[in-house]
Each structure stands twice: as C-alpha cells, then as structure tokens.
Amino acid sequence: MESPLVTADMVEATEFPHLSMKYKVQGVPRTVINEDLHIEGAVPEQMLLQRIGELLSP
Amino acid sequence: MGILKDADKEAIRKELAGLTGPVRIINFTQEMECMYCRETNELLSEVAALSDKITMETFDFVNDKDAVDKYKIDKIPAAIVTGDEDTGIRFYGIPSGYEFISLLDSIKMVSAGQSDLSEKTKDLLKKLKQPLHLQVFVTPT
Numbered sequence: 001m002e003s004p005l006v007t008a009d010m011v012e013a014t015e016f017p018h019l020s021m022k023y024k025v026q027g028v029p030r031t032v033i034n035e036d037l038h039i040e041g042a043v044p045e046q047m048l049l050q051r052i053g054e055l056l057s058p
Numbered sequence: 059m060g061i062l063k064d065a066d067k068e069a070i071r072k073e074l075a076g077l078t079g080p081v082r083i084i085n086f087t088q089e090m091e092c093m094y095c096r097e098t099n100e101l102l103s104e105v106a107a108l109s110d111k112i113t114m115e116t117f118d119f120v121n122d123k124d125a126v127d128k129y130k131i132d133k134i135p136a137a138i139v140t141g142d143e144d145t146g147i148r149f150y151g152i153p154s155g156y157e158f159i160s161l162l163d164s165i166k167m168v169s170a171g172q173s174d175l176s177e178k179t180k181d182l183l184k185k186l187k188q189p190l191h192l193q194v195f196v197t198p199t
Contacts, residue, residue: 001145001173003183006190007130010160012151013195015093016133025195032193049179052190 061101070108073162077111077169079141086126086136088119094152098135101152105161111169139164141171155198 013020013028023032031039031048037055039048062070085102087095099116106114117125119134129138137149139161145168153161167173173180183190 001147001168002175002180003186004144004146005186005188006183007146007148007192009148009150009193010153010157011193011195012157013197015151020195023193023195028195028197030195032195034191045176045179049182053182056186
C-alpha cells in the first residue's frame with residue numbers, strides 16, 4: 001500500500017502445490033521476491049528491507 | 059451454519075470497531091472444482107458483516123474476465139483487501155489460522171491508510187522504479 005509497484009501475496013502453500021513445487025517450499029513461511037530471491041523463515045522488516053535493497057542495486 | 063463462532067464474531071466486531079476509513083474486500087471465486095472457494099467466500103462475507111466500514115464484492119474467476127484482468131488474478135480463491143486505489147494486498151487460499159490475523163491486520167491498515175512500516179522502508183518503496191512482487195508461502199496452522 002506504500003507504492004503502486006508493490007504486490008504482496010499471501011499464498012496458502014497446501015492449496016497451490018504447483019507453486020510450492022515451483023518455488024521449492026519445504027518450510028513455511030517462505031518469502032519469494034520477484035521470482036528469484038527466496039528467504040526461508042519469518043523475516044523481520046529490517047532484513048527484508050536490506051534484501052530488497054540488494055535486489056534493486058546489483 | 060457459519061464458519062465463525064458467535065464468540066469469535068463478537069471479538070472480531072470489537073477488533074474492527076476502531077475502523078475509520080472504508081475497506082473493500084474483493085473476492086474471486088468459482089462454484090466448481092476449487093478447494094476452499096466456498097469456505098473462503100463465506101468467511102470473508104462473515105467478516106465483512108461485522109463492520110459497516112467493510113464492503114464485500116464477489117467476482118467469478120471464469121465469467122468476470124474484466125475484473126480478473128484488472129487485478130491480475132491468476133489463481134483462486136483470491137481476496138484483495140483494498141481501498142479505492144489498489145493496495146496490492148492479495149490473499150490466495152483461505153485466510154484461516156494465522157492468516158486470519160493477517161487478514162484482520164490488513165483490514166485495519168487499509169482502513170487507517172497506514173502501513174505501520176518504518177520511515178526507512180517507506181522511503182525505499184517510494185523510490186521503486188520497477189515492480190516488486192512479494193509472495194509469502196504459509197500454511198493455515
């Protein structure tokens with residue numbers, strides 16, 4: 001809601017097994033950012049911010 | 059026979075009593091061959107009924123192509139928690155268990171027009187030049 005460019009999805013892993021397979025979900029929560037960056041486990045805001053920052057400035 | 063128990067309804071009604079701005083819950087569903095579509099629609103309707111600030115809209119995933127395209131919905135059950143401008147908040151699958159808390163939190167945030175994120179995070183998000191797609195995989199328990 002802070003930017004029109006951001007989409008934030010909650011995906012119920014057991015209802016969409018094809019996506020869980022695709023993103024190799026073994027434990028939850030698992031966060032997938034722009035298809036290619038995966039983070040296992042709960043992510044504090046600061047860490048998420050840092051990872052997004054890294055992703056945007058390679 | 060509803061999904062929420064009367065005691066839960068009462069607690070949620072209290073939780074949502076502080077809502078200030080209007081919130082829309084947009085549900086995408088279909089009658090057949092969809093795990094938890096019916097339950098999701100029922101659950102969302104029950105929540106929407108607990109606050110006069112919440113309106114609920116239901117679209118059919120197959121027949122309402124315009125809405126499906128507008129909100130870029132690719133799987134169901136889907137629920138969008140939004141105001142007039144699309145917030146980008148999507149729930150795919152039934153928002154029960156811990157996700158029910160996330161659902162209520164998102165309703166409160168959208169109503170207040172406040173995300174509770176730090177200024178630092180908000181700054182970074184304002185500077186975004188390309189789309190950012192976050193998908194958080196969860197299970198209900």
